[in-house]
Amino acid sequence: MxxxxxxxxxxxxxxxxxxxxxxxxxxxxxxxxxxxxxxxxxxxxxxxxxxxxxxxxxxxxHFRDVCFLDIEADSRGIIVLTLFDKYESKTFVRGVHLGKDTVNQELGKYQLIVTFNGSSYDLPKLKKFGVEIHVPHIDLKALCQRLKLIGGLKEVEIQLGIHRPQHLRGSATDAWRAFWASGDREYLELLVAYNEQDAVSLYQLMEKCMKMVAEK
Incomplete structure (x- = not known):
């Protein structure tokens, strides 16, 4: 403390x-x-x-064990899920190694969960998948609105000067559809990279928002 x-x-x-x-x-x-x-x-x-x-x-x-969580989903459920702990990321892909027991075990390591619009999107998808969040959840969208930062994750990134690599500015859903249609592993790797970048961006966004709050 x-x-x-x-x-x-x-x-x-x-x-x-x-x-x-x-x-x-x-x-x-x-x-x-x-x-x-x-x-x-x-x-x-x-x-x-x-x-x-x-x-x-x-x-x-006040809590060190923080997980920045982002998912991509389609009508069938979660496609890919990434957990980032400020140092490294773990990504789980449907049909490869995405399982509710594995995800529950990983989430059990953390004291806080951070998402962007997770209250409306990520957490309901996780609950339907069989994953329950039992620790405090910080939804960055609410904090961004408090700070007059409007839009989705990528729009807020631009407002705060958070730059992601050019090749990771596209749609993860499009990459999934391409992988599903072709089976080309290159699209799967791109999908994972998209999702990992989203989770890393959540950390950068959290830090910038906390700095803005401190300066008010």
Missing amino acids: TQESVHGMTSLKVSASKVFQPQKKTYYDRQLRLAQDALVHKNPNYFAELLPQREMWRLYP
Whole structure:
């Protein structure tokens, strides 16, 4: 837990004593102690039900084991899924090594999950596949909207000066269709590269958004 976090908790307690009646102050002091204990003991699950989605980004500085998750899907379900942990990525492809048990096992290693529009897209697809997220989920689309960054992932990347390689600016879905039609492994490798780049971009976007929040 950072020095700033401890100072923030203390400041809240002092402020509360000036605003709340004794009974309410006791309640809020207890809630602050519980939240402080959860941060000290690195317990992200405490916040999973407590914080609204639009505020989940506040947890990012306090937990190290973070997974940036992106999927591509068609009408049949998930095509490819990539998990990026700030250092390396793991990608799972339908019909190759994509299985719900494997994905559940991998996700169990993390304290936070970060997506872009995952509340509406990635998480429902994962749930249908048999994968449940049991840790706090940061949906970057909500944070981007807070920061007046409008559009999809690629549009927001442009606004923030995040540059992806030219050959990875196309559509992962198109690459999947080409692979499905031809069986050419080159299209499969391109599909994986697209998805991995999306996951890496989520990390870059998260870092830039946190810097913007700090400067406000």
